[in-house]
Structures are given as structure tokens and as C-alpha cells.
Amino acid sequence: MLIMRSTDESAAAMQDLDFEEVIATMGRFNEELINAGVLVAMDGLDDPAEGVVVDYSSTPPVVTDGPYGETKELFGGFWVLDVASKEEAVEWAKRAPLAGPGMKAEIRRIPTIDEFPQDNSWIQRERAWRERTGQL
Numbered sequence: 790m791l792i793m794r795s796t797d798e799s800a801a802a803m804q805d806l807d808f809e810e811v812i813a814t815m816g817r818f819n820e821e822l823i824n825a826g827v828l829v830a831m832d833g834l835d836d837p838a839e840g841v842v843v844d845y846s847s848t849p850p851v852v853t854d855g856p857y858g859e860t861k862e863l864f865g866g867f868w869v870l871d872v873a874s875k876e877e878a879v880e881w882a883k884r885a886p887l888a889g890p891g892m893k894a895e896i897r898r899i900p901t902i903d904e905f906p907q908d909n910s911w912i913q914r915e916r917a918w919r920e921r922t923g924q925l
């Protein structure tokens with residue numbers, strides 16, 4: 790998974806860009822991923838001011854509306870890729886249209902269900918659900 794990350798400052802700077810050009814640039818990159826056959830899923834995230842945070846450090850959990858005040862980084866969206874290696878994911882991430890100070894892509898591997906204990910009843914239930922919904 791390539792996770793788009795930005796700082797408050799870089800997110801604010803994005804507001805000054807031509808939205809149509811941003812969409813076109815992102816669209817060209819997404820089309821490259823599609824044409825290469827590696828794109829599994831992708832989406833952008835809504836403005837943090839529209840979100841909430843559920844903090845589980847107390848009981849009951851505390852819910853805080855966005856914006857979140859002081860943040861060092863924000864997640865802006867993601868791509869899920871089906872690639873052969875971390876190195877291949879890095880090469881795709883280098884091509885992502887995320888240029889600018891504070892813009893980053895974090896790469897995280899998504900383990901498959903086959904990597905979990907198959908004799909566990911919860912894993913068996915999840916596998917059955919994935920099969921029913923066409924995810925396996």
C-alpha cells in the first residue's frame with residue numbers, strides 16, 4: 790500500500806494549485822498503474838476537518854471532531870498495488886505525483902489471509918466472508 794502523507798503546510802499549498810491539473814496529473818499516474826496491471830484499489834480521503842478521531846486511551850473512548858489541531862502529518866489517500874517486491878513498490882512510489890515539501894508516500898505491505906493461522910476460527914470466518922464476497 791502506498792499511503793499519501795502530507796504536512797499541514799503542504800496540504801495548504803495544494804489548495805493553491807489548479808484542481809483540474811491536479812486531477813489530470815493524478816489520473817495519468819493512476820492510468821500508468823492500471824496499464825501496468827498493478828493497481829488493486831485507490832482512493833483519496835476527505836478533508837481532515839470532516840473527520841473524527843476515536844481515542845482509546847480512556848474508557849469510554851473519547852471522540853474528537855476534526856480538524857485535529859496540531860498535526861505533523863496527515864494521510865491524504867492511498868493506492869493498493871499488487872507488485873512482486875518492496876523494491877518495485879518503491880519504484881512506483883518514486884513516480885507518484887506528490888512533489889513538494891512535506892509530501893511523502895509511506896509503503897506498507899498488506900499481509901494475505903494465508904499468512905495467518907488457518908486453524909483459527911476467526912480466520913476461517915474471515916476467509917469464508919472473503920470467499921462469499923469475491924475477495925478470494
